[in-house]
Amino acid sequence: xxxxxxxxxxxRNAQLTKPPGALGRLEDLAIWxxxxxxxxxxxxxxxxxxxxxxxxxxxxxxxxxFPAEVTAQMVANFKAGGAAINQLAQAFGATMAVVALDLDxxxxxxxxGAAMTEDDLVAALAAGWEAVDPQADLLVTGExxxxxxxxxxxxxxxxxGGGAGDWxxxxxxxxxxxxxxxxxxxxxxxxLHGDLTGDPLEALRCLxxxxxAAMAGAIARARVLRVPVILxxxxxxxxxxxxxxxxxxxxxxxxxGHVSAEGAHGALLAxxxxxxxxxxxxxxxxxxxxxxxxxxMQGAVACxxxxxxxxxxxxxxx
Amino acid sequence: xxxxxxxxxxxRNAQLTKPPGALGRLEDLAIWxxxxxxxxxxxxxxxxxxxxxxxxxxxxxxxxxFPAEVTAQMVANFKAGGAAINQLAQAFGATMAVVALDLDxxxxxxxxGAAMTEDDLVAALAAGWEAVDPQADLLVTGExxxxxxxxxxxxxxxxxGGGAGDWxxxxxxxxxxxxxxxxxxxxxxxxLHGDLTGDPLEALRCLxxxxxAAMAGAIARARVLRVPVILxxxxxxxxxxxxxxxxxxxxxxxxxGHVSAEGAHGALLAxxxxxxxxxxxxxxxxxxxxxxxxxxMQGAVACxxxxxxxxxxxxxxx
Numbered sequence: 001x002x003x004x005x006x007x008x009x010x011x012r013n014a015q016l017t018k019p020p021g022a023l024g025r026l027e028d029l030a031i032w033x034x035x036x037x038x039x040x041x042x043x044x045x046x047x048x049x050x051x052x053x054x055x056x057x058x059x060x061x062x063x064x065x066f067p068a069e070v071t072a073q074m075v076a077n078f079k080a081g082g083a084a085i086n087q088l089a090q091a092f093g094a095t096m097a098v099v100a101l102d103l104d105x106x107x108x109x110x111x112x113g114a115a116m117t118e119d120d121l122v123a124a125l126a127a128g129w130e131a132v133d134p135q136a137d138l139l140v141t142g143e144x145x146x147x148x149x150x151x152x153x154x155x156x157x158x159x160x161g162g163g164a165g166d167w168x169x170x171x172x173x174x175x176x177x178x179x180x181x182x183x184x185x186x187x188x189x190x191x192l193h194g195d196l197t198g199d200p201l202e203a204l205r206c207l208x209x210x211x212x213a214a215m216a217g218a219i220a221r222a223r224v225l226r227v228p229v230i231l232x233x234x235x236x237x238x239x240x241x242x243x244x245x246x247x248x249x250x251x252x253x254x255x256x257g258h259v260s261a262e263g264a265h266g267a268l269l270a271x272x273x274x275x276x277x278x279x280x281x282x283x284x285x286x287x288x289x290x291x292x293x294x295x296x297m298q299g300a301v302a303c304x305x306x307x308x309x310x311x312x313x314x315x316x317x318x
Numbered sequence: 319x320x321x322x323x324x325x326x327x328x329x330r331n332a333q334l335t336k337p338p339g340a341l342g343r344l345e346d347l348a349i350w351x352x353x354x355x356x357x358x359x360x361x362x363x364x365x366x367x368x369x370x371x372x373x374x375x376x377x378x379x380x381x382x383x384f385p386a387e388v389t390a391q392m393v394a395n396f397k398a399g400g401a402a403i404n405q406l407a408q409a410f411g412a413t414m415a416v417v418a419l420d421l422d423x424x425x426x427x428x429x430x431g432a433a434m435t436e437d438d439l440v441a442a443l444a445a446g447w448e449a450v451d452p453q454a455d456l457l458v459t460g461e462x463x464x465x466x467x468x469x470x471x472x473x474x475x476x477x478x479g480g481g482a483g484d485w486x487x488x489x490x491x492x493x494x495x496x497x498x499x500x501x502x503x504x505x506x507x508x509x510l511h512g513d514l515t516g517d518p519l520e521a522l523r524c525l526x527x528x529x530x531a532a533m534a535g536a537i538a539r540a541r542v543l544r545v546p547v548i549l550x551x552x553x554x555x556x557x558x559x560x561x562x563x564x565x566x567x568x569x570x571x572x573x574x575g576h577v578s579a580e581g582a583h584g585a586l587l588a589x590x591x592x593x594x595x596x597x598x599x600x601x602x603x604x605x606x607x608x609x610x611x612x613x614x615m616q617g618a619v620a621c622x623x624x625x626x627x628x629x630x631x632x633x634x635x636x
Contacts, residue, residue, distance in 0.1 A: 016402075017392065017395055017400060017401055017402075018401075018402055018602050019383065019384070019490035019491050019601075019602070020491060021491070021601075022490070022491075022600065022601050022602035023402060023600055023602055023606070024579060024598050024599025024600040024601065025598040025599050025600075026598060026600065026610075065337065066337070066634065066635075067634050069634060070633060070634050073631065073632060073633040073634060074335065074631075074633060076631070076632070077335055077626065077631040077633060080626075080631070082335060082624075082625060082626030082630065082631050083335055083336075083625060083626075084334075084335075084336055084341060084621045084625055086624070086625075087617075087620040087621045087624035087625060088617050088620065088621065090620070090624075091613075091616050091617055091620040092613070092617075172337035172340070173337050173338060173339070173340075261342060277598065278596070278614075279597070280342050280343040280344060280595070280614070281339075281342025281343050282340065282341055282342040282343075282344065283337075283339075283340050283342065284336050284337070284340035284341055288341070288621075291617075292344075292613070292614065292617045295409075295410070295610070295613030295614070295616075295617070296596075296598070296610065296613070298409050298613075299405075299406050299409055299410075299609075299610045299613070302405040302406065302408065302409040303402045303405045303406065303606075306404070306405035306408075307400060307401060307402055307404075307405060308395065308398075308400030308401075312400065313391065313392075313394070313395040313398070313400050314391060314394070315388055315391040315392060315395060316384065316385050316387060316388050316391060317384075
């Protein structure tokens, strides 16, 4: 983070042709973005959307409203351009890449053992790390993986404590009965693996999944590249939380794109101190809520860098 | 409103490759938009931003943090492309037009008499009516007018009742003392003109202003043209409320783009039954919050019309 660039952006913001503070959060976003980019008058030219896909052994427990083969079918849909995230990426001028992670080899059912080996975890983190375009100037990480709200609930519970019921939600739309089953499955996973609160990467290995690890790897890489990140929904945020739990402040380059309708997302964002930009009832994943928030970032940065000052415009100050 | 097109859009929505309801409000927005456009698979190709500017005699009472000449200076800034609304319109591909309404002849100070004559009112309504591009497929109406939060507060209070203090806010940023003065000025205007709750157009004439009347005229024209409208902040919403008070349901073609930080905007939207799309602390006017919400509409319609169905994609249903 370049504090001098942020200070210069703050000074510029104070001179723009608007009453002080009248653009609300857009002003804070533009200054934050300027600081991470090291440029007091930045532009967003190359947003990138990354969608990671993985399969989960825990689907054998019947935790999802959709069958596991939908993960691969949706990857084909992403590649063909037919999904929601394709439309949103295109609407806001983002490049999009889809990374399918060993779909034919689901992770192990976390109620029977660790979801991933250490090699699996490292490979997935590396896949995320490598997928980030070094030329990107804004990153959205999204995911697809039947069963992964169950996985994210278990991971969030391992990281932050509380009961399984506090973190488990309806995902793609399970019934009351399905929700009760999911909660029992999450509780069983937590019981098997014991207390992991002090070891977030081990929690990710035992309870997470490849697409979650890949998102964490991509978000970490973006930090190194000083690429601001827009977090998506519950699963993306749970993956990001691993980094924050491992090192406080690790998500300083991230903004919460939206709060999803998935039950515990708001609570998870609150734990991370992130106030969402949008609240439109989305619960799709794929990066969709964050992709919509690309437009908010574009608006913020366009105003900041494109507006003229009171002096340039010959407008009388207040 | 074309109920058949909306029904067809609803049927299409149910087949798209996502869990039912997973795009939250975006789904409702797309179906609503389809109904107004009479097209079950619409596109947004030609959004229009209209900014109306007017001057207000009531500024003589010292109600604004900025001098009245700023209205004309900001109109020049809009025309030169230097204001926030220019950046937002450009960012989201909207055309923008600025209509300055008799800036050299401010309305009459409403604490001394009716703000406008009947001729003034009709001319301003007509200016708004005529400014709408018949080829537009989405409309944002914005405004500029030093003193116009005072005017909007008086108008809202005349339309909906309550005390002057319920509707008066800090506008461009007046002090506690300034706020107390604004509230007294609003109360004085209401006292002078008496009960206008049954006559919304007369309330607009006595307490409103040219840019408010023009926004009302534009919003009414958009209804005739079946162009959906995104409402902006407090002043735009007060102008729109005149139509709703004149005829219930008159704002069915309008969505609230955002809730502004101007104190009473949330209450005004609640009176109109409109839930805002964005809540980012903006309080600039110019159409800025609504222009940002163009992107939300674009995202909603892009998903609806661009996504493929489960059958087309060969994806298994839930």
